Amino acid sequence: MSESRKPRLTRPETLTAIGIILVAAGFLIPTVDLRPISALLPAAMLIGLIVLSVFLLLADQRKAKAGEDAAPMTKSPKRVLGAFGLIVAYAIATDFLGFYPSTAVTIPLVAWIFGYRSPIGLLIATVIVVGTIWAIFDFGMSQDFPAGRLWDR
Amino acid sequence: MYSDLIHALPDVFALTNFAAVIIGVIAGIVVGAMPGLSATMAISVLVPFTFGLEPLVALGLMAGIYNGAMYGGAIPAVLLRIPGTPAAVATTFDGYPMAQKGEGGFALQVAVVSSALGGIASAFALMLLAPPLSRVTLLFGPSEVFWVAVFGLASIIFLLGGNPIKGLISACFGVFVSVVGSDPIYGNDRFTFGQLEMLDGINIVILLVGLYALPPVIDLLETPLKTDGVNSTKLGTESLWKALPKMKGFGMTWVRGSLIGIWIGILPGAGGSMAAFMSYNEARRTSKNPDAWGEGEPEGVAAAETANNADTASALIPALTLGIPGTAVAAVMLGGLLVHGLQPGPMLFRDNPDIVFGFMWQFLFGAILLVLLGGSLATNSFARLLNLPRPLLGSVIIVLMLIGVYSIHGRMFDVYLMLGFGAVGWVMDKLKFPLPPVVLGLILGGFAEENLRLALRIGRGDWMVLFQNTTSLVLVALTIAVIVGPTLKKRYIDSRKAA
Numbered sequence: 001m002s003e004s005r006k007p008r009l010t011r012p013e014t015l016t017a018i019g020i021i022l023v024a025a026g027f028l029i030p031t032v033d034l035r036p037i038s039a040l041l042p043a044a045m046l047i048g049l050i051v052l053s054v055f056l057l058l059a060d061q062r063k064a065k066a067g068e069d070a071a072p073m074t075k076s077p078k079r080v081l082g083a084f085g086l087i088v089a090y091a092i093a094t095d096f097l098g099f100y101p102s103t104a105v106t107i108p109l110v111a112w113i114f115g116y117r118s119p120i121g122l123l124i125a126t127v128i129v130v131g132t133i134w135a136i137f138d139f140g141m142s143q144d145f146p147a148g149r150l151w152d153r
Numbered sequence: 154m155y156s157d158l159i160h161a162l163p164d165v166f167a168l169t170n171f172a173a174v175i176i177g178v179i180a181g182i183v184v185g186a187m188p189g190l191s192a193t194m195a196i197s198v199l200v201p202f203t204f205g206l207e208p209l210v211a212l213g214l215m216a217g218i219y220n221g222a223m224y225g226g227a228i229p230a231v232l233l234r235i236p237g238t239p240a241a242v243a244t245t246f247d248g249y250p251m252a253q254k255g256e257g258g259f260a261l262q263v264a265v266v267s268s269a270l271g272g273i274a275s276a277f278a279l280m281l282l283a284p285p286l287s288r289v290t291l292l293f294g295p296s297e298v299f300w301v302a303v304f305g306l307a308s309i310i311f312l313l314g315g316n317p318i319k320g321l322i323s324a325c326f327g328v329f330v331s332v333v334g335s336d337p338i339y340g341n342d343r344f345t346f347g348q349l350e351m352l353d354g355i356n357i358v359i360l361l362v363g364l365y366a367l368p369p370v371i372d373l374l375e376t377p378l379k380t381d382g383v384n385s386t387k388l389g390t391e392s393l394w395k396a397l398p399k400m401k402g403f404g405m406t407w408v409r410g411s412l413i414g415i416w417i418g419i420l421p422g423a424g425g426s427m428a429a430f431m432s433y434n435e436a437r438r439t440s441k442n443p444d445a446w447g448e449g450e451p452e453g454v455a456a457a458e459t460a461n462n463a464d465t466a467s468a469l470i471p472a473l474t475l476g477i478p479g480t481a482v483a484a485v486m487l488g489g490l491l492v493h494g495l496q497p498g499p500m501l502f503r504d505n506p507d508i509v510f511g512f513m514w515q516f517l518f519g520a521i522l523l524v525l526l527g528g529s530l531a532t533n534s535f536a537r538l539l540n541l542p543r544p545l546l547g548s549v550i551i552v553l554m555l556i557g558v559y560s561i562h563g564r565m566f567d568v569y570l571m572l573g574f575g576a577v578g579w580v581m582d583k584l585k586f587p588l589p590p591v592v593l594g595l596i597l598g599g600f601a602e603e604n605l606r607l608a609l610r611i612g613r614g615d616w617m618v619l620f621q622n623t624t625s626l627v628l629v630a631l632t633i634a635v636i637v638g639p640t641l642k643k644r645y646i647d648s649r650k651a652a
Contacts, residue, residue: 012583012584013584016580016584020322027329027344030343030344034336034341034343035336035339035341037338037339037606037609038336038338038339038341038343041328041332041598041601041602041605042329042332042343042344045325045326045328045329045332046325046329048321048325049322049325049326049329052318052321052322052325053322055318056318056319056322059318073580073583073584074375074583075375075376076375076376079374079375079376080371080375080579082374083370083371083374083375083547084371084576084579087367087370087371087551087572087575088572090551090555091555091565091568091569091572094555094565094568095565095568103552106548106551106552107545107548107549107552108548109548110374110544110547110548110551111542111544111545111547111548112544113544114374114543114544114547115542115544116542116543116544116545118542121542121545122545125545125549129549129552133552133556137556137560141205143560144563145556145559146559146565
């Protein structure tokens with residue numbers, strides 16, 4: 001009985017289907033300004049996405065009505081959000097602070113937060129990885145990495 | 154027809170090209186041995202780094218990784234009962250009981266020899282079957298090419314199994330991403346929203362890294378695997394030459410596993426795990442002592458490992474000739490070919506024979522190299538890989554992903570775009586939306602649109618031009634068969650069960 005009381009609209013598949021419908025409908029607006037032949041394939045795909053998502057939504061709601069529980073997307077949402085947040089933060093830090101300082105901090109920080117707590121191991125790994133990247137890409141291939149927008153100003 | 158194959162051989166032996174295969178095989182074993190990482194992910198991360206490399210160096214790395222990872226997956230499967238790759242699930246059935254009996258080293262040697270033999274058979278199948286098939290496809294015009302693209306997408310959606318609605322959504326998403334950028338004929342912008350970075354469309358590598366590399370990294374950090382570590386001295390490994398005579402009764406299992414793996418590889422949508430299961434079941438069914446299976450029967454390891462390696466190169470037969478990949482890894486490899494300006498399909502064989510045939514040789518040598526890595530020293534060393542801390546590995550992969558994507562055009566915009574695709578990929582992965590149709594949609598979408606519009610121009614806007622020749626009609630019939638076939642088969646099986 002407890003399952004049936006769970007909100008039916010917050011099931012992951014239902015939310016995903018609603019999300020796809022909204023985004024696809026949003027993308028349909030600019031197709032109006034395109035030449036018909038240019039708009040043909042994108043419009044077909046967007047309409048396809050909307051129609052298919054409606055089917056997905058109905059199928060999921062039917063399952064909900066039958067009392068079928070939706071499988072959780074993750075067992076530890078905090079860890080997933082934390083991992084994704086750290087990756088996004090690393091990208092932003094690279095953009096604004098520069099590649100090398102961000103990388104030198106991110107490698108030990110991510111590993112430490114997610115359970116690898118050996119300071120010597122972290123130090124050695126960071127030095128090896130950052131050093132190898134510098135030797136191969138910067139020194140060997142003259143690859144430029146972001147220097148950081150903050151320092152450009 | 155096969156003279157190009159011989160002409161391509163000297164290039165493969167160039168030092169850098171051959172070294173690439175060796176490095177690829179070792180890297181592949183390392184990746185395969187790490188549960189949570191896969192050949193698909195490794196090649197996705199690798200592709201952007203190959204921009205500046207010669208095509209044969211890049212392709213050699215990919216061929217090596219693919220071969221190596223398929224064997225590498227057997228290491229944790231045998232030692233920890235955790236398959237390193239999905240294709241290694243069947244290897245756990247007998248591999249792990251062998252390790253518990255102190256025969257882990259021998260199980261790994263059976264795996265490496267079987268993997269090598271499967272890979273060699275698969276490479277020969279690619280060499281023998283792809284050239285004649287490519288000749289047939291040379292006769293295709295725009296309408297046939299359009300139908301090939303539709304057939305490819307339909308195959309991967311409907312034969313992959315799972316929910317066809319989700320497969321279709323994945324494919325629509327991939328095709329939609331392929332139309333972002335300038336219109337190929339009129340040049341007007343489509344869905345760029347004024348971003349200059351989007352004018353050339355979305356680079357396939359950004360999508361590949363986002364979809365295939367980011368979700369496994371998040372999984373790696375989400376559930377850190379606790380292992381007790383592997384003490385390699387307990388493996389009981391001996392020299393490969395001493396171990397080989399113990400495998401002399403495996404001949405039929407190797408042949409059967411190779412044939413099953415090659416066939417499954419060619420079929421779009423099927424994969425190494427299906428090949429390994431089928432081969433294992435067949436070998437067990439025909440065994441004189443089926444009761445010993447599951448208790449540590451080395452032939453079980455041989456059956457599974459031969460088949461999951463035999464589907465590697467053969468998955469590239471439809472990929473190279475028609476642009477339809479047999480597996481997810483093959484779909485990613487198509488992306489790797491595109492990065493080097495090599496459009497999969499019949500023209501590839503005509504315009505770049507040295508590269509495409511060289512790639513086939515690299516698959517063969519990659520498989521042979523596996524045997525050289527089956528000695529006791531290498532086996533013990535690879536077994537120690539399981540002790541690497543996963544959070545550290547995850548953080549290093551994050552850095553490699555950023556470098557790879559940034560290096561494409563030297564701009565952070567691509568990195569943010571990759572993170573967006575990564576988030577989408579993670580949701581898709583968790584909700585069991587298949588990822589290969591997205592990649593194939595991106596690869597075939599632009600290709601299909603261009604040929605559709607060309608066919609309509611030839612037919613002066615008449616849509617019947619798409620149905621006016623026998624080849625097109627055959628392809629339409631095949632597409633319908635692929636769409637309807639699984640449903641009819643299911644109904645047939647259900648009716649048989651009911652009866």
